[in-house]
Amino acid sequence: MSTMVSGVLAAAVLLLLWRVDRMTEACSCSPVHPQQAFCNADIVIRAKVVGGREVDSGNDIYGNPIKRTQYEIKQVKMFKGPDRDIESVFTAPSSSVCGVTLEYNGKKEYLIAGKAEGDGAMHVTLCDFIVPWDSLTATQKKSLTQRYEMGCDCKITRCTSMPCTIGSPEECLWTDWVLEKSMSGSQASHYACIKRSDGSCAWYRGTAPPKNDFLDIEDP
Template identity: 30%
Template sequence: MGRMKVALFCVYFVISVFGISEACKCAVRHPQTIICRSDFAIKAKILYEDPVDTLYTRYRVKVLQNFKSGYAPSRRNSRVWIKTASSSAACGVRFQKKSTYVIAGSRDRDGTLRANSCSLNRKVQDMTTFQLFALNKMGYQNNCNCEIRECPHNVCEAGQGCLSPYNNSDCYHRTALCRRSGSTCSWTPNAC
């Protein structure tokens, strides 16, 4: 009977760990796709951290720039809270105090701003010059009507939008945006 309990525990443990790790898998997505599908996108300085409980942490941030009009307090230097799952929890994200980030995420019905490991949470210093240019000049935001299609296993089926082969997606993610010109969308610049 003891072996059976141990075997059942091991099966339960493996399933539990698998479930947690599966919950945090994020699809490879271009920054433009993340910005377009997010409720808010801001450049913010992390002021302080407030652990809510074992699962959630809130961050008080100073908004330095607002990249999407769907985000309510658009005035510069406004202060808001961003709630995240703790970094030890599924899809948690952790910000460093006094650092400046570009953060994109969702907004709850009660107005709570949320970020997770699948949303855009990058230190400004880790972003490319092109990515910052595309954000500041509204390149990503003004081209949300263009679809970016990530191509797993490097198999890109012909169709509308901008195709991003998996083996070269980093180049497109770092140095290009999908821009509409007339009735078609294409990579600009097309250096990848």
């Protein structure tokens, strides 16, 4: 094989690897505690997906059509959002650009958190908190109405390696990854970070309403 041909093949391989690497990096999300996802979202709902199709959403700067997936949903309950039902959820057409794939058999229910688009619509990405409703714990379900909002002024700091510390009393240290090697560990599944009466924040476990003045973690 000639040197020129070898050079062309090598360049082609490098280009392919670069494109694959770019696609892999195209959607990169930092893990967030469910409470953070709730606080960051404009809208949080429980819903069934009843249909889906690809739609045009204008053109890019080069005049090429922008494709998105539009899911038609039946809202079951709204936990956070406008005073009207959400009827459509929009997302990018593929996971490489953070698009979300949802089943639309009309039976499976999801918890969907995302950004408002107006006119009964919202936009979601893979970085948003979107999970099957049945996969949530009892504490998570209860926290959607009674806990998470109480801690939106707090900051949840993710610990990635020991030792790790918080920088202020308004922070809760999230240690699921270092202690359980999972982002769905006990703190994500059973705890909420709540502001206490003295202005500091602490983890609270349980589904019953907290005391007016609690200083330590409470069990159910």
